[in-house]
Amino acid sequence: MADSTRTVIYLSPDGPVLKNISERYQPTGAQSLLRVDYSGINPADIKHASIGLHSSVAGYDMSGEVLETGPDSPFKPGDKIFGLNPTFPSRPLYMGAHQDYAIASSKFWYKLPAAGNLGLREAATLPVMTLTAADGLFHLLGLGFPGAGIPGAASQALLIWGGASTVGLAALQLAKAAGHSPIFVTASAKNHGTLKALGADYCFDYRDADVVERIRKAIRDSGKPVSHALDAVGAGSMAVGDDFKKSSPGLTAASISEGQQSNVKLVCVLPVREDQRYKLCFATRDASSPLPMARMADPEAWDGMQAKVMDWVIENFGAGKYLGCPNITVVKGTEESLEAMRRSAEGKSSLEKIAVEHPL
Template sequence: MICSAFAPVEELHHGDFPEPQAGPGEVVIDVAAAGVNYPDVLIVQGKYQTKPALPFVPGSEAAGRIAAVGPDVTGVTIGDRVIAFTGSGAFAEQVRVPATQVWPVPDGVDLEVAAGISITYGTSYHALKDRAQLKPGETLLVLGAGGGVGLTAVELGKHMGARVIAAASSAEKLALAKAQGADELIDYAQEDLRERIKQLTDGKGVDVAYDPVGGPMNLTAVKSLAWGGRLLVVGFAGGDIPSIPANLLLLKSASAVGVLWGNSVRADPVAQGGNMRQLLAWLADGSLKPVIDTRFALPDAVAALQHLEKRKVKGKVLLTLQPAS
């Protein structure tokens, strides 16, 4: 799938692109499946924090087999099953990736399922473990709990021993969050978010608030923090980038913490590689159970991105390219 100009996703086209070659420190992967994420929509439209040089192939994560290994690469060989954080290029038959952004898939783990792990689970685990330092017994509020990253935050928060309050915009999404381990549910289309949080926490507030939505709910999340609480700024799927009143943080000795997993992988590949290996181990032993919303074929990538734009996705959207053996 080729993006020739920053434009609506409908302008993407399916065609030929130069075959990638593995340079020093790089590998080429035969793509079995690619995860589709909301940032892919923004990147194609030119609305993301970074803009690839045109023309480019979108797609931020993939799974497949190593097809070629460049100089100075160790730890992987041709034929290895891997997942990769690509940044771009995953919506293709092959993709070139720095070897530091590639991790081995354990035996028995389906490549299609693994294709959607890196960004959503990687973001949430980095957010909860590294940025919030979430502790067992703390209370975690997850906004947008029915979406791709929100569901992983619910699942990981519960796995890490937190009491999880899932907030979403429909009963259907909340039912999915409940199935992923949420202890309490808030339908913010029907209930007052702040008042319900007060009720559920006996007025103390939440220790950690995970916000991939932005917009007006961000302020509610800040007001709902407990003493020493941490707000995780994950994204702005709601469209509006909020302003956080600094006095509210001061009054509660609270923190607003940015989370940008992709840049963290590049800045500290050793630590993030350890996180990814832990996530893949949990996936292999059944501790994590990713929710797949829909699978699309590669030529139908526009439809996949449109599906995300409607914001009705429950779980992960995937593009499939070849048998995920």
């Protein structure tokens, strides 16, 4: 139980380790104690240690059943819920996902419908990818999503660099559902068929030496300029000595900037130092975040956007509308889970989301 000694996957400064804890988890205020059934793996589960976000139970995404609630919780015992607890301002042990009991302690938690296609396994993979893509598209790029009640620019052409990453998959399906077109994506050639089935109009292999020229030509041929782009991988511009022109943000910007340098809107999942036009998207944005760049630019206009997107996702989850990632790998046990976390952090997943089945 939540007060017995149990093993968790803990993120130490040097990476994930197993740790036995016996802290009693007691929900207060709006919190809910849950039995974790699945936790979803993200690259950040390990990568965050390199930016000082460690010494806590690893993992963000999770789903499970509510066991106990604080007096102001929106949930009740027996509810099936999913969501994530953000990184800031602090991360007590009870917030991490890769453990058998946790406390839902943020506004980023949602109740699973009693009927429908969305199960606990799929739900545990959705929050980070979906909320990050939503922040990029409907907050930072200012695109509209009429079906979810989100105002903004209608029917825009869009480039998604890294369409087979989980954030890219979410962005593609949300943009399609929101009525934006044509949608240009980059991915390995083996993933083009799946991405077209999910809504991509044009696919390009990012490894082709002339990929920028190919995208520019396709944009010209489409007859509609592309002013919005989301780089869903942020590859090749973080390390000292990286050549920005060859990085994914450099290639993304070059692909859509032809003849309209200042007119484009660019968003990336990682910070881009070399191009001031880029904005950084966040899975969990909040008006009161202690991290200035994770605050909302316009809280009034933006407030509730993430909740509206998740409401739409819960209602429309299923083939032809929103699938999250169509390939979910389930791992069991601590060793398999640790190995899967390392694989994800090393960028070795391709069009795949990994869910840890609990108990660990």
